[in-house]
Amino acid sequence: MRLVLASASPARLSVLRGAGVEPVVRVSGVDERAVTASLPDPSPAEVVTTLARAKAEAVVDQVAAEFPEAVVVGCDSMLWAPGEQGDELVGKPETPELAAERWERMAGGTGQLLTGHAVLRLRDGAMIAGHSDHLATTVRFGRPSRAELDSYIATGEPMKVAGGFTLDGFGGWFITGVDGDPASVLGISLSLTRSLLSEVGVSVVSLWNHPDAVHDRAGGRSR
Structure with missing residues (x-):
């Protein structure tokens, strides 16, 4: 049984590796705009869960x-935060200018980071089960100075991540707190993923690395 991560996200890969799983990475290449446009008047939760499932199904x-015996995990994150005309669901800012505008609105306030999760189980190369759900985590934003914000945007990081911020990168300097699952803000909730794996009949411990491999990796960190 292998876990296939349908995502190019380094943060999701890092979370899973840190939790004892070495995923097979396959990038979905899903057209997120087309998937979202196909949904009639969706809720924010429906958007992220549908995108997560579409990414998993695509690989x-x-x-x-x-890997005929596998579980495929797809995720999608978007931020529910203040926009020009009230709260809106936003993904990655496409330009530095948009990233700056969003940060100016978010500074000193909060946003809901919504992460959709989907787990599909394969047996003998055929999909036999699938479940999806989402998790909402409140993120409290600090107030970076203009110079700090300009420097942050110049790193290029905000344009690569949902909502224009990270918790585990340069953006972590400007996050004052998280209410909920911090791993979800990184892109994948271990708790929710474990629950979805259980729904398709897979125990997460069956996906863990061999104890010797875990021991060797821990030893490597300590040297």
């Missing part, structure tokens, strides 16, 4: 022959 054919 099934790629991995079915290579």
Whole structure:
């Protein structure tokens, strides 16, 4: 049984590796705008869960022959935060200018980071079960100075991540707190993923690295 991560996110990969799982990474290439546009008047939760499922489903054919016994995990994160005309659901800012505008609105306030999760189970190369859900985590934003914000945007990081911020990168300097699951802000909630794995009949411990591998990795960190 292998866990396939349908995401190019380094943060999601790091979370899973830190929790004892070495995923197979397959990037979905899903057209997120097209998927979202196909939904009639969706709720924010429906958007992120539908995108997560679409990403997981998109890689099934790629991995079915290579890993006929597998679980595919797809995730999608977006921020529910103040916009020009009230709260809005936003993904990655496309330009430095948009990133700056969003940060100026978010500074000193809060936003809801919504992360959709989908787990699909493959047996003998065929999908036999799937479940999806989402998690909402409140993020409290600090007030970076203009110079700090300009420097942060110049790193290029805000344009690569949902909401234009990170918790584990440069952006972490400007986050004052998180109410909820911090791992969800990094892109994947271990708690919710474990629950969804259980729904498709897979115990998370069956996906953990061999104890010797975990011991060797821990020893490597301590040297």
